[in-house]
Every structure is written in C-alpha cells, then in structure tokens.
Amino acid sequence: MKKILLAPSLLSADFSDLAGAVKKIENNGGSIVHIDVMDGAFVPQITYGQPVIKSIRKLTDLPFDVHLMVEKPELMVDSFAESGSDWITFHYESTVHIDRLINKIHSLGKKCGISIVPSTPVSVLSEILPQVDLVLVMSVNPGFGGQSLIPYCLEKVKELEKIRSEKDLNFMISIDGGVNEKNISNVASSGVDIIVSGSAFFNDKLKWEL
Structure with a gap:
C-alpha cells in the first residue's frame, strides 16, 4: 500500500499557540x-495572512501548503510566495484565468494546487490536470472546521485517480474536510495521496497509522 501523507490543518489549532501546533504536527x-x-468573501470567515505565515515559517522545515480560500488569488500569490509557501493552492471557483495563474505560481518557484468545492465536478479540470502538482478535493463546504465529510466527494477522488492513471499524469490528490477515526480507512482506500485533518488531529481523535 502506498504511503499516504498527513497534512494537519492549522485552522483547528489554538491560534494563541501556533508554535505549539507546529511542534505537534512534527x-x-x-x-x-x-x-x-x-478572506471573509469567498468563505464567511477570516483567518490569517502573510505576516502570520512568515512568522511561523522559521519554526519548521516541513513544507507549507497554503490553501487560498480567497477571491482573486492572482492578486496575492507573490506575497504568499514571499512569506514562505511551498505549495500554493487556489480554488477553481475563485478566478477566471486559471491557466495564467498556474503559470504564475510555477514562475515563482512554487508547486501549484487547485481545489474544488463539493458542488464542482472533476470534469471542469480536464484541460489543466497536466499542469498542476496537486488537486485538493474539498469534502465539506469550505469555511468552517468540524464539519462532516460529504460521502460523494470520495467518488471524485476515485475519478481523479482513474484519470491520472489512464493519462499517466503526475498530480497528487488531497482531500480536506471531515476526515476522522471512523472514516479514515474509506478515505485512505479511495486513492488519495494526502489527507488534510483539522479538528480530529488537534483534538487527538485521529490515530495516524497509514
């Protein structure tokens, strides 16, 4: 069985102790x-930005996947690259000129990810899958932690894995939202390479043995 990577989400960490959260991840x-x-526009809440990322960058050598749940991410990628991002993942639904933005992120020396919300089908990504390094499947409606996984999103993961195999592509597949100790086995068997976990990880309810 292939190794599946765990990517704990700082969204569910104690914001008053991000250093401790990073250490727990390590x-x-x-x-x-x-x-x-x-940004409070693409999704309801506002979290943190470039200065916070820059301040925690020095705490670890682990790669940062910065998931931009923002409108017009093309206006921000330069500053997020400068702040210490290794991967910059933006939403298909948040911008028009996707090809241009992928090229921009790569020109900054960063890996590029693209994310889709539960209501967006995999088919919309057909033209750009050869260009991206990561596809992030949202398995909850983004904006809040602690939600339940939407089961049909696992079918998207399986569809992406099939496309990747048939077309001999190299993108990684990640899933984000509602992964816990009860469903992690099903999630792991769907074809994912990376599992994002927030609430379950930081509440010590996820036993990572994959």
Whole structure:
C-alpha cells in the first residue's frame, strides 16, 4: 500500500499557540502543514495572512501548503510566495484565468494546487490536470472546521485517480474536510495521496497509522 501523507490543518489549532501546533504536527506524523487562508468573501470567515505565515515559517522545515480560500488569488500569490509557501493552492471557483495563474505560481518557484468545492465536478479540470502538482478535493463546504465529510466527494477522488492513471499524469490528490477515526480507512482506500485533518488531529481523535 502506498504511503499516504498527513497534512494537519492549522485552522483547528489554538491560534494563541501556533508554535505549539507546529511542534505537534512534527511530533505526530505530519508531513505537510496545511494553512487555510480565508478572506471573509469567498468563505464567511477570516483567518490569517502573510505576516502570520512568515512568522511561523522559521519554526519548521516541513513544507507549507497554503490553501487560498480567497477571491482573486492572482492578486496575492507573490506575497504568499514571499512569506514562505511551498505549495500554493487556489480554488477553481475563485478566478477566471486559471491557466495564467498556474503559470504564475510555477514562475515563482512554487508547486501549484487547485481545489474544488463539493458542488464542482472533476470534469471542469480536464484541460489543466497536466499542469498542476496537486488537486485538493474539498469534502465539506469550505469555511468552517468540524464539519462532516460529504460521502460523494470520495467518488471524485476515485475519478481523479482513474484519470491520472489512464493519462499517466503526475498530480497528487488531497482531500480536506471531515476526515476522522471512523472514516479514515474509506478515505485512505479511495486513492488519495494526502489527507488534510483539522479538528480530529488537534483534538487527538485521529490515530495516524497509514
């Protein structure tokens, strides 16, 4: 069985102790730090931005996947690259000129991810899958932690894995939202490469043995 990477989400960490949260990720099987950036427009809440990412960058050598849940991400990628992002993941639904933005992120020396919300079908990504490094399948409606996984989103993961295999593509597949100790086995068997976990990880309810 292939190794599946764990990417704990700082969205569910104690914001008053992000240093402790990063250390917990390092000490409990985390391979990637998932950082949810919310602007209060694309999603209801506002989280943190470039200065916070820059301040925690020095705390770890783990890669940062900065998940931009923002409108017009093309206006922000330069500053997020400068703040210490290793991956910059934006939403298909948040911008028009996707091809241009993918090229921009790569020109900054960063890996590029694209994310889709539960109501967006995999088919919309057909033209750009050869260009991206990561596809992030949202398995909850983005904006809040602690939600339940939407089961049909696992079918998207399986569809992406099939496309990747048939077309010999190299993008990684990540899933984000509602993964816990009860469903992690089903999630792991769907074809994912990366599992994002927030509430379950930071509440010590996820036993990472994959």
